[in-house]
Amino acid sequence: MKHDFLTRSLELKESLSKNRRTLHQCPELGTQLPKTSAYVKGRLEDLGYSVQEIPGAGLVTQAGTDTGKRILLRVDMDALPMEEKSGEPFASQVPGCAHTCGHDLHTTLLLGAAQLLKEREPELAGQVKLIFQAGEETLEGAAAMLRAGTLEHPRVDAVLGIHVMPTLPVGHLYYPKGTILSSTDMFEIEVAGKGGHAASPHLAIDPISTAAHIILALQSLQVKAVPPDQNVVLNVCQMESGSATNIIPDQARLWGTLRTFDNQLCRTIQERMKQAVTYTAQALGASAQLRFTEHCPCTYNDPGLAEALAECLTSFGTEFVTQPNYRLQVSDDFGFYSQQVPSVMFLLGCCPEEGKCYPNHNPYVRYNEKILTTGAALLAHCAYEWLRR
Ligand SMILES: [Zn+2]
Ligand SMILES: [Zn+2]
Structure with a gap:
C-alpha cells in the first residue's frame, strides 16, 4: 500500500482545527496544565493509546513495535502569561494567559501525527515515542522529562521537535545543521555594601555605584571575552536598590541574561563573569555574589540526522523551501534533549498573511492553520521513514 500521510492528513483538517482552537481557548502556564493534559490524554486514548502522565513534565505514549530503532517526537503544550490581542474568534478565554508561542499548534500537530501513525501502526519498523511536554x-x-528517564528504557536513537514560525512564509521549513537556537542563562547578582547617610559617603560603601561598575565590567566582557565571530548577548535587565534620596542603602540586586551559541563559550563567559563581579566589588570595598538561576543549553541539530530527514522528505509529497544558514538567539528547552541524543528541531513557517506577520510572544500574533495538516503529516512521515532506514 502506498503510504501517503499528506493525503490522509488533509482528510483530518476539520478535527485538527477543532483540537487547535479548543486548546487555544484554554491556555495554561508552566508545569501544571490540568485542562490541556486531560484534553490531550482523552484524544490519545480515543485513538487507542495508553498514556503515562509524568507530574511536572507532561504526557508520554508510544506507537509501534519493541524491536528496531526508536525515534521520539516531542512537542510542548504550555502558554504565556500575557493578554492575547489577535482578534481571532477563538482567542484565549483566560485573562492574562495566551498561546502566543504557538504551542497549541505543536500539540495539535503531534495529536494529528499520533492518529496517522496509529492508523499504520503494523507498518512501523520500530518505535515512535510521543512526548507532550x-x-x-x-x-x-x-x-523533568529527562529526570523521569524518557530517553531511556529503552534508549531512543533520535529526537525530532518542531516550532511554528509566524514570521516565515507557509511552505518554509528550516532545520540547519549545527546550533540552531542559543543557550540561555538567567543570573542574579547581590551586591553587599555598607549603608549610611547620603551626606557621608566616605563612611559608607555604596552598593549602587558598585553595581554600576559591575554592569560596565560585564558589558566590556561582551567585547573583550567573546571571539569576534561569535554572537553573545549579555544583558543586565533589572536592578533594585535603595529607598530614599538621603540614604545610602546596604545592598543592591541585579538580574540579567546570558545567551550564546556555544556551550563551551557559555561556560567560559560564566567564569569570567564571576571574576568580574567578585573583583569589581572588592576593588570598591564591597562584596558581590553572582548566581546562575536557570540554564537552558543550545539546541543542536545533529548533522547526520538532519541529512537523513532531508532524504526522508524527498518522498513526502510536497517540497519545502529550506535555509541552511539560519539560527535564532532564543532558547527552547528542546536543547536538553539535543545535548543527549541526536536531535533535530524543525522550524515551520506559518505566516497568516504576507505583510501581517507578528513574531512569537507578540500579543497580536496569528498563525496560519494551513500548516496543521502539513505539520502533522511531516512528523508522522519523518518518523515512519526514518525507522525504515
Ligand atoms: Zn515561547
Ligand atoms: Zn515556543
Whole structure:
C-alpha cells in the first residue's frame, strides 16, 4: 500500500482545527496544565493509546513495535502569561494567559501525527515515542522529562521537535545543521555594601555605584571575552536598590541574561563573569555574589540526522523551501534533549498573511492553520521513514 500521510492528513483538517482552537481557548502556564493534559490524554486514548502522565513534565505514549530503532517526537503544550490581542474568534478565554508561542499548534500537530501513525501502526519498523511536554516557557519541563528517564528504557536513537514560525512564509521549513537556537542563562547578582547617610559617603560603601561598575565590567566582557565571530548577548535587565534620596542603602540586586551559541563559550563567559563581579566589588570595598538561576543549553541539530530527514522528505509529497544558514538567539528547552541524543528541531513557517506577520510572544500574533495538516503529516512521515532506514 502506498503510504501517503499528506493525503490522509488533509482528510483530518476539520478535527485538527477543532483540537487547535479548543486548546487555544484554554491556555495554561508552566508545569501544571490540568485542562490541556486531560484534553490531550482523552484524544490519545480515543485513538487507542495508553498514556503515562509524568507530574511536572507532561504526557508520554508510544506507537509501534519493541524491536528496531526508536525515534521520539516531542512537542510542548504550555502558554504565556500575557493578554492575547489577535482578534481571532477563538482567542484565549483566560485573562492574562495566551498561546502566543504557538504551542497549541505543536500539540495539535503531534495529536494529528499520533492518529496517522496509529492508523499504520503494523507498518512501523520500530518505535515512535510521543512526548507532550509541559513547562517549556519556564525551562523546567524538558529537564523533568529527562529526570523521569524518557530517553531511556529503552534508549531512543533520535529526537525530532518542531516550532511554528509566524514570521516565515507557509511552505518554509528550516532545520540547519549545527546550533540552531542559543543557550540561555538567567543570573542574579547581590551586591553587599555598607549603608549610611547620603551626606557621608566616605563612611559608607555604596552598593549602587558598585553595581554600576559591575554592569560596565560585564558589558566590556561582551567585547573583550567573546571571539569576534561569535554572537553573545549579555544583558543586565533589572536592578533594585535603595529607598530614599538621603540614604545610602546596604545592598543592591541585579538580574540579567546570558545567551550564546556555544556551550563551551557559555561556560567560559560564566567564569569570567564571576571574576568580574567578585573583583569589581572588592576593588570598591564591597562584596558581590553572582548566581546562575536557570540554564537552558543550545539546541543542536545533529548533522547526520538532519541529512537523513532531508532524504526522508524527498518522498513526502510536497517540497519545502529550506535555509541552511539560519539560527535564532532564543532558547527552547528542546536543547536538553539535543545535548543527549541526536536531535533535530524543525522550524515551520506559518505566516497568516504576507505583510501581517507578528513574531512569537507578540500579543497580536496569528498563525496560519494551513500548516496543521502539513505539520502533522511531516512528523508522522519523518518518523515512519526514518525507522525504515
Ligand atoms: Zn515561547
Ligand atoms: Zn515556543
